[in-house]
Amino acid sequence: MVVAVVLGSAVLHAFWNALAHTARDRLAAVALIAVASGGAAVLLLPFLRPPAHAVWPWMIVSGVLQAFYNFGLVLAYRLGDFGRMYPLARGTSPLVVALVATFVVGQPMSGLEAGGIVVVCVGLLALAFSDGMPTRADLPAVAAAVGTGLTIASYTVVDGVSVRRAGGFLAYSCWSFLISAVLVLLGVALLRRSRFLPSLRQGTARGLTGGLVAMTAYTLVLWAQTRGGLAEVATLRETSILIGAAIGALVLKEGFGRLRMAASAGVVIGIMLIAH
Numbered sequence: 470m471v472v473a474v475v476l477g478s479a480v481l482h483a484f485w486n487a488l489a490h491t492a493r494d495r496l497a498a499v500a501l502i503a504v505a506s507g508g509a510a511v512l513l514l515p516f517l518r519p520p521a522h523a524v525w526p527w528m529i530v531s532g533v534l535q536a537f538y539n540f541g542l543v544l545a546y547r548l549g550d551f552g553r554m555y556p557l558a559r560g561t562s563p564l565v566v567a568l569v570a571t572f573v574v575g576q577p578m579s580g581l582e583a584g585g586i587v588v589v590c591v592g593l594l595a596l597a598f599s600d601g602m603p604t605r606a607d608l609p610a611v612a613a614a615v616g617t618g619l620t621i622a623s624y625t626v627v628d629g630v631s632v633r634r635a636g637g638f639l640a641y642s643c644w645s646f647l648i649s650a651v652l653v654l655l656g657v658a659l660l661r662r663s664r665f666l667p668s669l670r671q672g673t674a675r676g677l678t679g680g681l682v683a684m685t686a687y688t689l690v691l692w693a694q695t696r697g698g699l700a701e702v703a704t705l706r707e708t709s710i711l712i713g714a715a716i717g718a719l720v721l722k723e724g725f726g727r728l729r730m731a732a733s734a735g736v737v738i739g740i741m742l743i744a745h
Contacts, residue, residue, distance in 0.1 A: 481686035483712035501676020507650025510643035532648025534624035541617035549610030560593030561618025585742025592735030
């Protein structure tokens with residue numbers, strides 16, 4: 470059940486990232502995503518019991534990290550192609566999460582699970598570098614993608630530990646999305662100033678849809694983190710790269726050569742090892 474839910478979340482995650490990438494104004498798209506997710510949270514919160522007091526500091530940290538993630542994603546997509554930046558950002562995260570979960574959080578994994586995580590990480594990074602190693606001109610884009618990946622790993626660890634103590638994954642999700650939405654909107658408003666509201670009139674439906682999909686996708690992950698191991702859930706979630714690669718090839722016409730096919734097969738093998 471956990472594996473199916475996380476894989477479903479991965480499909481939704483790749484979908485909203487593709488919406489954000491193909492938006493004409495990515496910063497405005499991120500703001501609209503924040504409007505949708507924050508608005509949904511406001512509507513749901515009156516019906517939910519507040520999370521336990523002990524997790525509020527971590528929930529705030531999660532919201533801040535997710536806000537940084539949104540801006541990092543915009544920067545990475547501005548500097549590089551979707552087919553390369555998305556797998557690099559997502560592929561950096563699971564290995565870091567696995568190491569933290571094992572050596573800091575104290576969630577041991579079996580040999581097969583550890584092997585599966587390594588195979589998935591190698592496959593995801595191979596997808597990112599399928600067009601060759603980055604040149605000096607590519608380094609800013611690579612740095613933005615890797616930095617985004619480290620941010621993903623950070624909020625994944627924070628959420629994976631604290632959501633179990635929250636007393637309810639849905640309330641935790643709503644509050645963290647609301648905090649992130651407020652910060653994102655403030656950030657975009659400061660960057661755009663007088664152009665902030667007019668910029669939201671372009672791609673409104675796309676952005677709002679992306680926000681609802683993003684919130685649904687990550688709420689499913691939070692539920693899974695209350696049932697499964699932190700490293701295993703984080704790694705399975707990053708199989709959204711496969712969907713992203715398919716979108717890049719079929720929709721964005723970025724190509725899907727033999728190396729990407731082999732890397733994708735490696736990711737599937739890694740998933741089977743983790744889900745054994």
